[in-house]
Amino acid sequence: MDILLIDNNDSFTHNLEHLLAISTKSASIIVESHANLTTLAFSRFDLIVISPGPGAPVEYPGYERIFASGKPVLGICLGMQIMNEYCGGRTGRLQKCMHGKTDTIVFNGTEHIVARYHSLYVTQLGNGLEILAENADFVPMCLGNRSNRWLGYQFHPESFLTPHGGAFIDHALDYLDLG
Amino acid sequence: MTMLSTISISADQSRFVAFAGYLAREKGADLLLSSSGYPAKTPSVAGVHPMAELIIEKDTTPDEIKKFCFGTPALTMGFVSYSYGMKLRGVASNKASDFPMGHLKKYEATAEYHPTTNQVVFTSENNPLITELTERLAALSDAAPKMKLHGLPHAPPAASLNHAEYKAGVRETLERIRSGHTYQLNLSTRFTWNCPNLDPLALFFDMRNNHPAPFYAWLNSGSSRILSTSPERFLRVTDGHVLSQPIKGTLKFDKYTPELASLLTESLKESAELSMIVDLIRNDISANCTYGSVFVENHKSVFAVDTLLQMYADVHGDLKKDRDCLDLFFDAFPGGSVTGCPKQNSMSIIEELEPHSRDVYCGSVVVIRDTMNMDSSIAIRTAAYDISTGSLDYWAGSGIVVDSNPASEYQETLAKAEKFLTLGGQ
Structure with missing residues (x-):
């Protein structure tokens, strides 16, 4: 499998690269900066991953061609919020902004400890997306569109604070029909 | 090409420190002086008679630095300034500073003290110089160097951020942070004293x-x-194995007791500060490490340095x-x-909020032995004295997270500067 990982100037992107490599066992992963997005050729990739990053989706233009390509997309944190805004959803400030702390969420019927790093959250869901997990305060933690093969996690599977991060990559590959 | 010779001599740490004082005073040596009893252990190094130097400027490339360090077998010691990091990370600065972006040296002779074996190892191509140095070491007493402190500042410093x-x-x-543009940011202030008669080596x-x-x-x-006077390791590489030991979480104490550690380890704020930087360091070393090799150990360990507990x-x-x-x-x-997370954005905000240049x-501070072996500190708790102007700069800062209280963060910054702020009865 060939994975394109687009880096939104974040300091967690290589953690995500390593997690993807370990979880898929054999994938080849190319990391590209968001700055090169407009000229990126991505037809050869089987999966496009949008990294976390600082700031709001509006500060990261150019993802339209990724979503229009029909390729499976996995978005993490900001990446999920970018996906949501592409679908017409909205992003706003969290009352309790949270960085470097864990939360316990129910995901696929099981409790999971996950790492959270975010000041912003999905305040209005985009068209065609469904909320697949939320936390106790009803903050969306996972959303997706199965037929378009898009999935987003608000939390950080690549953090060392998420004990079973690989399970979320396995789930994503399954959801995106790449398993 | 002449071969490097090495000679080992038994000596304990205090004798080596006395020797290092002699070398710095009489031979203009550069020193890395470690101390025992801390989680970061490293050999101490004295370098005398620089035979090659590289002053890092804004146009110096990492490849040129590699060529300098790896082109000849002798070890390299020196510093790389924060300002070179700004250049590497693409963060522009318009602050005027003529402080070098780094200065690396190779020496005609080095003396390294290995605390595990109590050996001092001399390395040089110059055999008479080794003989001279070993005889000098043998003749010294074990007493710490006796240098008379003078010229200490008597007036409080000017602060770049009061x-x-x-x-x-x-x-x-x-x-x-609330707008999402940084998750944690290290904000510093700079203290400047005028003390033209200071003996910086004695200090x-x-x-x-x-x-x-x-x-x-x-x-x-x-x-x-x-x-x-840094307590913090940045990166050590030992035969290709990487170790970083980031410090985050500070607690000032009057009297040390082991139970105090739980005030740090059980604090959600202090834990989040460290966890965030651990994730960032994982990321930063992952760019050059093999898949599956990166792991975290001893998370939220605590040690005491000065009157501070550090996690x-x-x-x-x-x-x-x-x-x-x-x-x-x-x-x-x-x-x-010392940047915050994510790095590039946090550095841009630091550049905007801090009026001073961070310089060194x-x-x-780095000791580079070969392509697979180095050790380095984070140059915090660090002063720079200019012998031509008599100006002494010392910087201190604090990691700001969403739960931070402005007054407490200022107190933490003062605590990190205390040993300089109390000099000379200011």
Whole structure:
């Protein structure tokens, strides 16, 4: 499998690269900066991953061609919020902004400890997306569109604070029909 | 090409420190002086008679630095300034500073003290010089160097950000956190004293006697004398194995008791500060480490230095086959514990909020042995004295997270500067 990982100037992107490599066992992963997005050729990739990053989706233009390509997309944190805004959803400030702390969420019927790093959250869901997990305060933690093969996690599977991060990559590959 | 010779001599740490004082005073040596009893252990190094020097400027490339360090077998010692890190990370600055972006040297002779074996190893191509140095070491007493402190500042320093300005900076940082543009940011202030009669080397050894820490360094660079009293390791590479030991979480104490550690380890705020930087360091070393090799150990360990408890973690990895220790260093520089997270954005905000230039502060003191072996500190708790102007600069800062209180962060900054702020009865 060939994975394109687009880096939104974040300091967690290589953690995500390593997690993807370990979880898929054999994938080849190319990391590209968001700055090169407009000229990126991505037809050869089987999966496009949008990294976390600082700031709001509006500060990261150019993802339209990724979503229009029909390729499976996995978005993490900001990446999920970018996906949501592409679908017409909205992003706003969290009352309790949270960085470097864990939360316990129910995901696929099981409790999971996950790492959270975010000041912003999905305040209005985009068209065609469904909320697949939320936390106790009803903050969306996972959303997706199965037929378009898009999935987003608000939390950080690549953090060392998420004990079973690989399970979320396995789930994503399954959801995106790449398993 | 002449071969490097090495000679080992038994000596304990105090004798080596006395010897290092002699070398610095009489031979203009540069020093990395470690201390025992801390989680970061490293050999102490004295370098005399620089035979090659590289002053890092804005146009100097990492490849040129690699060529300097790896082109000949002798070890390299020196510093890399935070300002070079800004260049590497693409963060522009319009602050005027003529402080070098780094200064690296190779020496005609080095003496290294290995605490595990109590051996001093001399390395040089110049056999008569080795003989002279070994005889001098043998003749010295074990007493710490006796240097008379003089010229200490008697008036309080000027601060680049005073109390009110620092707190305003913290409040602005909190707003940038709530808007999502940084998750944590290290905000510093600079203290400047005018003390034209200061003996900076005497101050360095006095500091080390009274406030030991594992990464003391004394470095000569032009008219600057760098006095680094850092407790923090940035990156060590041992035969390709990487160890970083970021410090985050500080607690000032009056009297040390082991139970105090839980005030740090059980604090959600302090834990989040460290966890964030651990994730950042994992990321920064992952760029040059093999898949599956990066792991965290001893998360939220605590040690005491000065009158501060400090929390840290060990982050490990293994270099990829085609990478060397300087590939790692330059991709991970400056250390995440002194920038904030994510790094590039936090550095841009720091540049905006801090009126001063960080210069050597938050850079790194490095000892580079070969492509697979190096050690380096984070140049915090660090002063620079200019012998031509008599100006002494010392910087201190604090990591700001969403739960930070501006007044407490200012107090933490003062605590990190206390050993300099109390000099000379100001």
